[in-house]
Amino acid sequence: MPDCALANLLKPLEAMIIHPSLRQLGYMLSLTLVVGLVGCGKKDSDEEDDSGGKSDAAATVATVDMTNGATIVGTVKLDGAAPVAKVINMGGDAYCGAAHKTSPVSDDHWVNNGGALVNAFVYVKDGLGGKTYAAPATAITLAQKGCTYEPHVFGIMVGQTMKVENDDQTLHNVHSVSAANESFNEGQPPGTPAKEHKMTKQEVMIPIKCDVHGWMNSYAGVLPHPFFAVTGADGKYEIKGVPAGDYTIECWHESTKSDAAGVTQDQKVTVAAKDSKTVDFTLKAQ
């Protein structure tokens, strides 16, 4: 813990107790300073999360059978009134403001006709028995365009390359806030070549954000298998090539409270070879 060593560096402050009369004051101040730093290690111990463990279980690499695999489709809906979309004030950066003809609105709760929920992440949470799949060679591109992320929500496989591009003529920093994987934060001034990253562990979801433009958010769902999808403008998703079996399907959607982990709902489904099953979700607005 390199930061803990600093608590020792603070010892010179004890020299503040240069006179008996100052002793009480000195004690108070140095005690508080030291206690402030003794928070060392607290955060780090919390970081072992349960989301990372499963991918290590099996070493066998399976392949997806598109002809015999089942298809799971469905619609994700929002129950209750959709939150009013927040208008983003991009005034802090003239480039961003000029990049939009109309006032940009937050895409965190994008609801279309009949409550269809866009950008929900649906995936096989359980039932694959620890089977892992090889990551495709193709990269997933996360673009920064007009000071927003495209896509806003995406799935990516463990070991698959994520390419982060800056198409804007302004500075962005790309900051992942990960619990299971290693977090990163790097600057990407205009004209910088795409940055590549690979996630090594399963994690649903990793928030990716830009601290220059506080409204920029994206979420990556990292899985050791390819059975995931993100709902489109009609709120529909489709997962193909699922081997016959009993599964838990989870639907995730971000919460309106940006700090929160998001809202999830699980459903069970059994599929036989070449089956097509429908699993719909209805998430509560919050």
Added chain:
Amino acid sequence: MDSQSRFDLLNGGVHSKWLHRFALLTAVTTFFLIFVGGLVKSHEAGLSVPDWPTTYGEFMLTFPYSKWVGNIFYEHSHRLLATLVGAFITVEAIWLQLSKYGKKLKILGWIAFVGVCIQGYLGGLTVKYLLPTSISTGHSMLAQGVFCLTVTIALFTSKAWPNVERTLQTSSIDIRKLSAWTVGAIAFQIMLGALMRHENAGLAIATFPLANGRIIPEFTSSGIVLNFAHRVGALIASGFVLATVAVILRDYRYDRKLSRPAIFAVVVLLLQIALGAITILSEKAVTPTTLHVSGGTLLLCTMLVISLQAYHHYESKAAKQEESLHREPAVIPSTIS
């Protein structure tokens, strides 16, 4: 001679007008730096410049203004202002060293120098380690420490500081100890606030004055614990401040060195409580939240000044009695008022 404040030793019994003015400037600039640091957190701008000590690969001081876009504006301003404060404190330490002020004050200058260096490095670590709570809270607390040192140096270099005749305390409660404990209580409260802030737990209890409809909330998360601790801390710290102020207004009303900052402390305390409530009710709007952070610092340094003045000007009864036992009756000063 015995009743003269032993704090004179710190000062060396001299006064340099320009050095004192510079010390005041340093303290005020440091306070402003803490305010801007608060803005960085309120805007969540701390990682908007991902590298340190460079700025997007460029030398900090020549990073063009056209690139201070979005939250970079706050983070980069904080870094530049911090550099200025670092330079001020360095100049102050050297200036003190070259001055005729006492050796102990010179040491204080160098402690401030070391403190501000560690502080800058801690700032760099917050960037490199992506703002872990421990480092961010340490950075917040060391800021208070360095600021208190700059205030102390400004006070010790002042014209009125040396050659003070100490007086026997008239109050039944030792104002020196009480004010020192008040400083401690406020510092502890600031630490709780910093922990809460960097754990993003400021709205873990979203209601005020009641905590989720109850006096004591259900402790279902560490955020609620921290949030509630800061609320209880506010009560305790307020109690200490009010007790100190009450003793001063009762027994030291005519000593303006104590009564003036005491009245100021009450005003800041009331504002501080109001700002704390507004922070919650406005869901952490930037302005009240940042002012609340600065208000804590202001209250801390006000009580510090009171405490230093109390130690400087007053002698405890116990010490006086003990002293008189060891000396000839004829030598007891007649100046006790």
